[in-house]
Amino acid sequence: MYHNTPDGYYKLSITNFQLELMLLESVSTMDFIGSKLADFLTYTGFANVEWANIIMIAVGAFFIWLAIKKDFEPLLLIPIGLGIILGNIPFKAAGLEIGLYEDNSVLNIFYQGVRLGWYPPLVFLGIGAMTDFGALIANPKLMLIGAAAQFGIFGAYMIALAMGFEPNQAAGIAIIGGADGPTAIFLSSKLSPNLMGAIAVCAYSYMALVPVIQPGVMKLLTTKEQRKIKMKPARQVSQTEKMLFPIVGLLITTFIVPSGLPLLGMLFFGNLLKESTKTTRLAKTAGSALNDIVVMLLGLTVGCSTQASEFLTLATVKIFALGAFAFIIATASGVIFVHIMNIFLPKGQKINPLIGNAGVSAVPMAARISQNEGLKADPHNYLLMHAMGPNVAGVIGSAVAAGVLLGFLS
Amino acid sequence: MKKILSILSSLAVALTMNAQGAHDFKLNEVYVHTPACCDSSACKTASYVDEYGQSASWIEIENISYSTHDIRNCFLTIDPAVLDENMSAPERETHMSQIPAGDPRTSLSAKQRITFFADGNTNRGTLHLNFKLPVGESFTIYLFDGNAVDLLDSVHVEALPAGSSYARIADAEWQVLEADKVTPNAPNIAYHNDKIKEFKEKDPYGIAMTLMCMGVVFSCLILLFVFFHIFGWAMNRAAKLARVRAIRAIHEQASKVVEMAKQGTTETKGIDMETYTAVIGLALHEYFGGTHDLESGILTIQQTHTTWADKSHELRVTPQHHQAN
Structure with missing residues (x-):
């Protein structure tokens, strides 16, 4: 005072x-x-924090390292890697609406695209707008290689059943063999939502590892002479054929497998935007800005969904093992199917079995591997355009396979 | 006049939409509450309590469309007397329980469900009906539109085992669900489980699934292959025919010109005849060999020396600055 x-x-x-x-x-x-x-x-x-969180954050950091340092699918692994870190930041659940699984949180709103399965069809729209089916139309018999490679999915399905998974879970896991991330997310979100995070990360990880997995299998199943087979250049495809392909493709595939409508419909819609030559602006947006936005959100939220409690389980280990099997089986069945086709094809029209691996739908990475392996066997043998045929057929094949599985099991 | 017409047409569309909306409501699941078995474990799992914590029989209705519709003013009843076509609408209403308006819960978004308690006590709120479902007896539930005349949906329910419900699992397929599968205000999932169960039991190794799925995948791609093989062949054939027709036409023209030149009847407009025929020959040569719509695709990197690439031509003289005077 x-x-x-x-x-x-x-x-x-x-x-x-x-x-x-x-x-x-x-x-x-x-x-x-x-x-x-x-x-x-x-x-x-x-x-x-728990040890599991630390492990998952390390996994996320490893993915980012792979993407930046090793250039393994950076467009996917960086969002997924950061998503894994984001989803495993420990916090007290106090109703702050911040977590991925908390209703109305921002991440939860983004996650609805994965949970309800509307990101994958949007990605397919972009794929359709970016894909040139010309190589496939020019040599339509290559479509069969794309179909044969889908055996990877069903081979993995059988192994998954033998390992004790339920049919719906086995189907969700097996679709990894299609080497198609959006399809894997779409199917697993419908059939086995609790395994979706592990399945998505596994699918994208193995897609990034395609250059590591496939060449060994391809070399194992081919002789040096077979790898040197030169294929005739494909014929020129008219614009009419290119325009007709998405319409006919949509009608045939969806009449047989209506359950594949979301994926196939958007794939062919995107392609029609591109090939109609009248909607260039729309095709450009679908294939660039829209696709990029969806891929960012998809990758991030899929990464976020791999929370330690859900991800660090024995089931995840099994899923990763099954994913590797699925990729190997898919590659092998594509290559073996080319050998079978060559038995019936006349001399001079033989197919180089190195394009068999491209039946999986990792576009265009699998086709690039065919090209690289072909050049290693013969520096004057360019297989890229030939391999693009089965590669884009693989996209259709895996979407059809997903539709069939969905139809049978949902 | 145009405005009036557009307003009238909008009203007509709006009225049609309303009617379509009502037809999107389907009875989805029915549960009959039996007080005698309330202590049994089966009944406990199946019971669904109202706002007052009371168990009662319930009727679930689903908006099967992909847009929002309000079920207010629609009628529910189990009284078969309402099927009498001679009965007037006001008279029908006395036999039915009307869903009150003014409650936001009656607005159902896409695929949303609402459950009404058939406890005979409408004083308890919007979700309570003025009738009870009979225990141990068969009955039919009728869902009427707001005009009390149009029947939207109905289902006949046989006497249900305690704790079980009767649920729509496909568009027109109903099934008795056991207590653990009763799903008030949620999708009826028995059908899904049954499919998976069936595959698990009958195809434990996945061979049948593999054969079926690979068959479907191959069918799709073989059909595409056949179509584009035939279409490609037809396109090639058409292109060849067009080319042959063009060549024939040129041949005919050329032979005519040569004939005219030989006869000396060609109008050469003062040009020497030899030059004239040489130009025609060159044009024909260009057409058959020199011009092409599609490039060969063969690239060459063999350098050809021209004066454009001569190093001496690449030298630059250093600019000289003019000295200011």
Whole structure:
């Protein structure tokens, strides 16, 4: 308290009671700050972290490293890798609506595209708008290689059943063999939603590892002479044929497999936008900006969905093992099918078995591997355009296979 | 006049839409509550309590469309007397329970379901009906449009085992669901499980699935192959025929010109005859060999020396600055 003194100064005089009061106030303020800080600390990641979170964050960082340093599918692995980190940041579930699985959170809203399966058809729209089916139309018998490679899916399905998975789970896992991320997400979100995170990460991881998995299988199943087979250049395809392909393709495939309508419909729609030559703007948007936006959200939310409690399980280990089998079987069945075709084809029209691997729908990576392996066998043998035929047929084949599985099991 | 017509047409469309909306409501699941078995475990799992915590029989209705519709003012009843076509609408209403308006819960978005308690006590709120479902007897539930005349849906329910419900699992297929599969306000999932169960039992190794699926995949792509093989052949054939026709026409023209030149009847407009025929010959040569619509696709990287590539031509003289005077 301040008092006036005779010499004109103010004097501070504090009674013991007042001092105690101030001390108490400061103590209670400190208590308040302390309790709030302690409370805040319970919300931090440090207070809630578990070993599983650390492992998953390391997995996410590894994916980012693979994408940046090794150039393995960076457009997918960077969003997925960061998504894994994002989904495994530990926090206290206090109804803040921040987590992926919390209703109305931003991440949850983004996640609806995965959960309800509307991102994959949008990705297929972009794929359709970017794909030139010319190589396939020019040499339509290559479509059969795309069909044969789908055996990877069903080979993995049989193994998954033998490993004790339920038919719906086995189908969700087996679709990894199609080497088609959006299709894997679409099917697993419908048939086995609890395994979707692991299946999606596995599918994209193995797609990134296609250059590691496929060449060994291709070399194992071909002789040096077979790898040198030169294929005749394909004929020129008219624009009429290119325009007709998405319409006929849509009618044939969806009349047989209506359950594949979301994927096949959007794939052929995107392609018609491109080939009609009248909707260039739309095709450009579908194949670039829209596709990029969807891929970003898809990758991020799929990564987020791999939360440690769901992801670090024995089932995930099994899924990764099955995914590897699926890719190997798919590659092998494509190559073997070319050998079978060559038995019936006349001399001079033989197919180089190195394009058999491209029957999986990892476009255009699988076709690039055919090209690289072909050049290794003969530096003047260019297989890229030939391999694009089965490669795009694989996209159709895996979408059809997903539709059939969905039709049988849902 | 145009405005009036457009307003009238809009109204007509709106009225049609309303009617279509009502037809999108389907009876989805029916559960008959039996007080005697309330203590049994089966009944506990199947019971679904109202806002007052009371168990009662219930009727679930689904909006099967992909747009939002309101079920307000529609009628529910189990009284078969309403089927009498001679009965007037106001008279029918006395035999039925009307769903009240003014409750947002009656607005159903795409594929959403609503459950009404058949407890004979409408004082308890919007979701309560003025009749009860008979226990141990068969009955038919009727869902009428707001005009009390148009029957939207109906289902005949046989006496149900305790704890079970009767559910629509496909468009026109109904099935008795066991207690653990009763799903008030949720999709009826028995059908899905049955499919998976069937595959698990009858195809434990996945061989049948593999054969069927590979068959379908091959069928699709073989059909595409056949179509485009034939179509490609036809396109090639048409292109060849067009080319042959063009060549024939040129041949005919050329032979005519040569004949005329030989006879000296060609109008050369003062040009020397030899020059004239040479130009025609060059044009024909260009057409048959020199011109092509499609490039060969063969690239060459063999360098050809021209003065354009001469190094001496690449030298530049250093610009000289003019000295200011």
